[in-house]
Amino acid sequence: KNEVEQSPQNLTAQEGEFITINCSYSVGISALHWLQQHPGGGIVSLFMLSSGKKKHGRLIATINIQEKHSSLHITASHPRDSAVYICAVRSGSGTGNQFYFGTGTSLTVIP
């Protein structure tokens, strides 16, 4: 049983396309993170959400707590956006947190 489901698993887009990656979860959460992992392996936290919507440059993340669903959008995609995007949910309160991860979406943006 996967606490976090991501779709699609793989995505190929042409440069300039609008991209959406979806994440559904089944546990109670204190926050949801969108992570980016480049081929070199390093992980960067793009967003941390507990409600609503956040925007950073061409990236937008939304969360619907009632539906237990989040989306990551990339507008005007660029080859440098090619990476694996991972949805992670953080469960717990206070100073103790559990994490559950999606299996990742591998994005390739073609020039």
Add this chain to the structure above:
Amino acid sequence: DSGVTQTPKHLITATGQRVTLRCSPRSGDLSVYWYQQSLDQGLQFLIQYYNGEERAKGNILERFSAQQFPDLHSELNLSSLELGDSALYFCASSATQGVSYNSPLHFGNGTRLTVT
């Protein structure tokens, strides 16, 4: 640069051996999290420490242990290594003070462990 330092970057060892991975969190961050990323299992949460105390446990094997020292650096000890322990091990830190559940995560670059 996330400010989180992991050493070593690469480690190659034999089955049955023991290794120690080290993580220095971002300055002032009190929480350290350890994660394992293997090809077949993806990212998995192992364990969390907050200000020297264990606060949450995930899918950590009994052969693995961790601790956080007074200077807040953390070590992950892996013993009786098996081929299946080959993976990328990441640490992340968060929270300069107070509760950590709503604090951003900062990841280190990982330690790639190869067990032969």
